[in-house]
Amino acid sequence: MKIYVSKNEKSPIKYDGHLLIPTTINEMNSMIEKIIAKKKFYSNSSIKVKNYLMDKNQKKLSKERSSIILTEKEIKLIELLLNNSKPISKDTILSTVWNYSADADTHTVETHIYRLRKKISDQFMDDEFIINKKDGYSL
Numbered sequence: 001m002k003i004y005v006s007k008n009e010k011s012p013i014k015y016d017g018h019l020l021i022p023t024t025i026n027e028m029n030s031m032i033e034k035i036i037a038k039k040k041f042y043s044n045s046s047i048k049v050k051n052y053l054m055d056k057n058q059k060k061l062s063k064e065r066s067s068i069i070l071t072e073k074e075i076k077l078i079e080l081l082l083n084n085s086k087p088i089s090k091d092t093i094l095s096t097v098w099n100y101s102a103d104a105d106t107h108t109v110e111t112h113i114y115r116l117r118k119k120i121s122d123q124f125m126d127d128e129f130i131i132n133k134k135d136g137y138s139l
Contacts, residue, residue: 049082050129050139061120068123073097074116078139087136113137 016038017031045057052063056075060067070078076097081088090109094100098108113130120129131138 047079047082049078052124054078063124066123068119070116073112077112077116081130081137081139084138087131087133087138089136093137109137 016035019027019031041057045055047054047056049061052061054061054070054075059070059072059075061070061078077093080093080096088096093109094106100106100108113132117127117130120126129139
């Protein structure tokens with residue numbers, strides 16, 4: 001983290017924040033909090049998923065120079081699958097991503113996974129992004 005402190009606005013170096021002197025402890029604390037929040041925001045927004053980069057801010061899944069736009073539910077689904085090493089059941093996906101009851105009779109999960117697989121397959125020719133096993137879905 002670099003904070004540039006000076007008497008004027010111009011800086012010869014790249015910095016994360018700028019404080020004019022004289023300054024107060026409150027101004028310094030505020031600057032540090034803003035820098036930390038900004039870094040946390042950017043580091044949390046780009047996630048490596050297999051050979052792809054998922055940008056949650058831009059709602060994109062990218063590989064090399066190609067990308068697709070993702071919905072909020074697709075992002076939540078990918079994150080859920082990414083954060084679990086074991087396959088996730090349809091009921092768990094339904095309750096976690098859609099907040100539905102596990103005993104709801106719906107094809108929401110299958111439909112969304114089908115559409116996401118199709119998007120990925122059409123753009124990246126990857127038919128193995130989401131894997132369906134007998135005990136659930138995984139990446």
